Amino acid sequence: MRDLARLASGHRGVLSLAILLTLVASALGMLQPLLVRQAIDSAGHSSLPWHLLTGLVVLFAAQALADAVGLFLLERTGEGVVLGLRRRLIARLLRLRMRVYDEHRIGDLISRVSADTTVLREVTTQASVQLITGALTGIGTVVLMVWLDPFLFLVVISTVAVAAAVVGSLLGRLRAASERAQHSVGAMTADLERALGAIRTVRASRAEEREAQHVGSRARAAYAAGVQAARITSVMSPAVELALRGSLLLVLLIGGTRVARDATSLGELTAFLLYATYLVVPLASVLQGIGSVQRGMGALQRVQEAGALPVEDADGRARPAPAGNGAPVLELRDVRFGYGDRPVLRGVSLTVPPRAHVALVGRSGAGKSTVFSLVERFYEPGSGTILFRGEDIRELGRTDYRSRIALVDQNTPVLHGSLRENLCYTAPHAEEADLERVVRLVNLTELVDRLPSGLDSPVGERGNRLSGGECQRIAIARALLGRPSLLLLDEPTAHLDTVNEAALVRAIDRISEECALLVIAHRISTVCQADRIVVLDAGEVVAEGSHETLLESSSHYRGLVLGELAHNSPDNVEDSPGTGSRPSETGKLPKGNFAWMDLGPPPAQC
Numbered sequence: 001m002r003d004l005a006r007l008a009s010g011h012r013g014v015l016s017l018a019i020l021l022t023l024v025a026s027a028l029g030m031l032q033p034l035l036v037r038q039a040i041d042s043a044g045h046s047s048l049p050w051h052l053l054t055g056l057v058v059l060f061a062a063q064a065l066a067d068a069v070g071l072f073l074l075e076r077t078g079e080g081v082v083l084g085l086r087r088r089l090i091a092r093l094l095r096l097r098m099r100v101y102d103e104h105r106i107g108d109l110i111s112r113v114s115a116d117t118t119v120l121r122e123v124t125t126q127a128s129v130q131l132i133t134g135a136l137t138g139i140g141t142v143v144l145m146v147w148l149d150p151f152l153f154l155v156v157i158s159t160v161a162v163a164a165a166v167v168g169s170l171l172g173r174l175r176a177a178s179e180r181a182q183h184s185v186g187a188m189t190a191d192l193e194r195a196l197g198a199i200r201t202v203r204a205s206r207a208e209e210r211e212a213q214h215v216g217s218r219a220r221a222a223y224a225a226g227v228q229a230a231r232i233t234s235v236m237s238p239a240v241e242l243a244l245r246g247s248l249l250l251v252l253l254i255g256g257t258r259v260a261r262d263a264t265s266l267g268e269l270t271a272f273l274l275y276a277t278y279l280v281v282p283l284a285s286v287l288q289g290i291g292s293v294q295r296g297m298g299a300l301q302r303v304q305e306a307g308a309l310p311v312e313d314a315d316g317r318a319r320p321a322p323a324g325n326g327a328p329v330l331e332l333r334d335v336r337f338g339y340g341d342r343p344v345l346r347g348v349s350l351t352v353p354p355r356a357h358v359a360l361v362g363r364s365g366a367g368k369s370t371v372f373s374l375v376e377r378f379y380e381p382g383s384g385t386i387l388f389r390g391e392d393i394r395e396l397g398r399t400d401y402r403s404r405i406a407l408v409d410q411n412t413p414v415l416h417g418s419l420r421e422n423l424c425y426t427a428p429h430a431e432e433a434d435l436e437r438v439v440r441l442v443n444l445t446e447l448v449d450r451l452p453s454g455l456d457s458p459v460g461e462r463g464n465r466l467s468g469g470e471c472q473r474i475a476i477a478r479a480l481l482g483r484p485s486l487l488l489l490d491e492p493t494a495h496l497d498t499v500n501e502a503a504l505v506r507a508i509d510r511i512s513e514e515c516a517l518l519v520i521a522h523r524i525s526t527v528c529q530a531d532r533i534v535v536l537d538a539g540e541v542v543a544e545g546s547h548e549t550l551l552e553s554s555s556h557y558r559g560l561v562l563g564e565l566a567h568n569s570p571d572n573v574e575d576s577p578g579t580g581s582r583p584s585e586t587g588k589l590p591k592g593n594f595a596w597m598d599l600g601p602p603p604a605q606c
């Protein structure tokens with residue numbers, strides 16, 4: 001109840017008014033049996049007591065009005081509570097620490113904002129008000145019943161106690177079933193999100209049926225838990241009804257006998273009977289409320305779990321990121337990091353001077369993307385320091401710092417919306433001229449001219465109306481529009497044909513005139529362009545220098561160039577990467593672009 005009260009804390013005023021109105025309605029209802037008793041008892045001695053009957057009609061009308069207004073206020077407050085909860089959760093889910101996304105399923109988090117809050121809507125207002133007003137009016141009715149006939153009250157209360165015992169014994173199971181149902185709905189959403197998010201793979205793998213079965217099994221689990229909850233509720237309700245009807249029968253039997261023996265008046269018995277029936281409503285309210293609260297507890301727990309997930313620290317009084325001051329744009333000093341126990345970066349140091357173009361190369365899994373994640377402050381290093389323009393990035397405001405660097409991931413997504421919205425995502429207020437500049441820079445002019453509505457054409461869900469290469473270039477243009485001091489570019493490996501590759505090389509050349517570049521390079525053409533190449537292996541920098549120097553000095557680099565960077569088939573490369581043997585020593589040369597690497601000094605141009 002305390003947690004529920006906290007949820008509704010911003011709505012206390014309206015909620016109190018709603019409770020007050022419901023109580024007023026109940027009080028007006030409680031007055032009615034007293035008037036009825038008086039009317040019946042006085043009807044025996046005189047003509048029809050019209051004033052009492054008029055009073056009854058007024059009481060009915062006033063009760064209906066108070067009930068209606070109270071109910072509307074409750075419903076509105078319920079919507080308000082859910083709105084506040086959803087907004088808080090949404091804001092939180094978008095700010096969680098990166099590790100949390102690694103550990104949780106996105107669909108399940110979505111389900112907590114949608115399905116769980118909807119369940120809570122019922123609990124927060126209706127159930128809690130049902131409990132409060134039910135309990136208060138119940139107490140009022142009980143007092144009046146005891147005052148009218150203590151003996152008959154004892155008869156009623158003992159049957160009610162039986163019903164309460166039945167309800168009490170079932171509550172734990174009801175709660176467990178509702179928790180299971182909510183978890184299953186979460187798992188179902190997560191699995192559906194997985195399948196729809198990879199619908200092309202699902203189709204190509206002919207896995208529609210398997211996925212339908214799998215997601216369907218989650219739906220069936222939710223159904224089973226829901227049916228279990230329904231079974232429990234369906235035992236609870238008749239138990240309550242039986243007890244209440246039984247108590248009414250007993251009251252009629254005992255009370256009727258006493259009226260026949262003149263031990264009590266007909267008016268007294270009628271009033272008591274009316275109170276007994278009136279007790280049914282608040283009692284049913286209380287029991288229903290307890291049931292709803294139990295059903296809502298599963299949802300509340302899931303919402304609270306999501307609300308307690310750790311978020312990135314707020315910027316607070318952190319310093320703004322420094323502007324150009326001659327210091328290197330980026331510097332990593334002996335940075336160590338692991339996602340779990342296994343170290344992924346083992347003392348990485350590297351420097352990116354202003355306007356420099358640094359390429360990061362290494363085998364798959366060497367830790368290149370991890371370096372980017374640390375620079376973006378998605379994760380914090382275990383030890384070591386990352387400096388931006390000479391200042392420790394931990395001391396800079398995250399938002400401000402991130403506005404100075406731009407990240408283009410291999411799988412940087414294009415978002416649902418128009419081309420313009422996508423391009424302006426990093427810099428929503430960019431000028432039209434700037435937009436045109438970056439469109440030209442990344443060779444997107446032809447695409448914009450071809451699309452029916454130009455920049456305002458929709459790109460489809462995750463950019464599925466565009467080619468992979470176009471999505472990549474949109475991502476680069478988007479990053480550049482923010483005029484970053486440093487661009488982190490994970491070079492696309494698969495999406496570029498030779499024409500686009502050449503365009504990207506030219507674009508990178510132009511970009512490096514605007515800002516510093518740290519590129520995870522997979523293509524020899526972009527590696528050659530770099531002022532400096534940092535070779536990463538198993539989380540360590542094993543070599544550093546220009547392309548020419550590294551070809552001479554680093555067998556690891558030569559292996560990379562021949563093997564992974566060239567994407568040659570193993571048939572073309574007998575020299576396995578990292579063995580140190582020169583291509584010339586193998587007697588067999590890689591074909592195509594790399595024939596020049598065979599003998600003699602490296603050429604001036606790649």
Ligand SMILES: Nc1ncnc2c1ncn2[C@@H]1O[C@H](COP(=O)(O)OP(=O)(O)OP(=O)(O)O)[C@@H](O)[C@H]1O
Pocket residue numbers: 102339340344362363364365366367368369370371
């Ligand atoms: N979120 C994560 N949680 C746990 N381990 C991770 C995570 N991301 C990466 N790893 C592991 O860390 C290591 C380095 O990964 P990273 O993505 O940095 O390599 P990479 O050099 O960029 O590889 P590639 O060129 O294939 O993209 C890998 O062994 C990978 O399995």
